[in-house]
Amino acid sequence: AQKITQTQPGMFVQEKEAVTLDCTYDTSDPSYGLFWYKQPSSGEMIFLIYQGSYDQQNATEGRYSLNFQKARKSANLVISASQLGDSAMYFCAMREPLQGYQKVTFGTGTKLQVIP
Amino acid sequence: EPEVTQTPSHQVTQMGQEVILRCVPISNHLYFYWYRQILGQKVEFLVSFYNNEISEKSEIFDDQFSVERPDGSNFTLKIRSTKLEDSAMYFCASSERAGSQETQYFGPGTRLLVL
Numbered sequence: 425a426q427k428i429t430q431t432q433p434g435m436f437v438q439e440k441e442a443v444t445l446d447c448t449y450d451t452s453d454p455s456y457g458l459f460w461y462k463q464p465s466s467g468e469m470i471f472l473i474y475q476g477s478y479d480q481q482n483a484t485e486g487r488y489s490l491n492f493q494k495a496r497k498s499a500n501l502v503i504s505a506s507q508l509g510d511s512a513m514y515f516c517a518m519r520e521p522l523q524g525y526q527k528v529t530f531g532t533g534t535k536l537q538v539i540p
Numbered sequence: 541e542p543e544v545t546q547t548p549s550h551q552v553t554q555m556g557q558e559v560i561l562r563c564v565p566i567s568n569h570l571y572f573y574w575y576r577q578i579l580g581q582k583v584e585f586l587v588s589f590y591n592n593e594i595s596e597k598s599e600i601f602d603d604q605f606s607v608e609r610p611d612g613s614n615f616t617l618k619i620r621s622t623k624l625e626d627s628a629m630y631f632c633a634s635s636e637r638a639g640s641q642e643t644q645y646f647g648p649g650t651r652l653l654v655l
Contacts, residue, residue: 457641469583469631469646476641515583519642526571526588526596528633528644533582 426450428516428531435536437506444491445501445534447516456520458499459528460490463513472514475499506538542566544647546632552653553622561617561650563632572615573633573644574607576600583631589615590638622654 429448437443449458460472475483475490483490491500503510516531545564553559565572574586587597589607604626606618615634619626629651633644 455641457643459643461646466648467629467651468648469633471643471645474641474643517583519644521639526573526590526638527585527598528573528575528583529585530583 426531427520427529428518430516430531430534432534433532435534437503437536437538439508439538439540440505442502442504443506443536445503445514445516445536446498447500447531448496448498449516449518450497451518451520453520456518458490458492459517459519460488460499460501461515461517461530462510463515463533465512469515473501503536508538508540511536511538542568544632544634544645546630546647546650548650549648550651550653552655555624555654556621559619559622559652561619561630561632561652563615563617563647564613565615565632565634566636566645567613569634569636569645571595571635571638571642571644572607572609573635574617575631575633575646577629577631577649578625579628586617595638619652622652624654627652627654 456477458475462470473485473488487504489502513533515533517528547562572589577583587601629649631649632647635642635644
């Protein structure tokens with residue numbers, strides 16, 4: 425079974441609009457961390473936002489927010505006011521102690537294209 | 541803002557050759573990692589390193605691979621006798637502490653091409 429599922433291989437959004445990138449996860453560990461990373465075409469992996477499993481509030485970081493629904497095991501990334509520079513691959517990832525607390529497990533990614 | 545750096549950005553090598561990929565983690569971080577991303581595929585964990593020894597490794601990290609922290613700043617990944625299927629982007633990452641709540645910060649990657 426996939427640990428991290430990103431069902432949208434590609435998404436389009438109009439510049440200045442908001443977009444939601446879906447992520448669901450599977451774990452039996454009560455303590456885990458969820459992360460979103462951005463990978464532009466240049467290839468680097470940029471950390472965007474983090475949500476801890478015990479956090480009561482949804483994480484926010486500038487134009488990025490994480491819609492964390494623990495019971496549904498989803499951690500969707502919301503990008504508000506999209507910019508052309510947001511065009512990139514976006515990876516959802518999880519870290520869970522029971523699976524080896526050091527490693528981060530990544531989803532397959534969503535390619536976001538922002539249209540002018 | 542401190543960042544993880546990696547050299548070289550690109551490496552082309554012949555099959556069977558050895559390559560060493562270099563990383564400088566963020567200076568106050570104690571945990572170091574290597575990940576691999578084959579073109580068009582997802583990022584895969586290779587190994588984690590703490591206190592001068594491997595703390596965790598995946599099934600991908602076989603005897604062909606080794607890691608080392610030769611001095612106080614560099615963290616290297618050595619691939620002995622490279623194979624065509626080793627062609628990938630290799631990411632180094634570091635974190636201040638271990639634990640599920642710790643963020644790993646990634647370097648820009650080294651794109652390795654084995655011919």
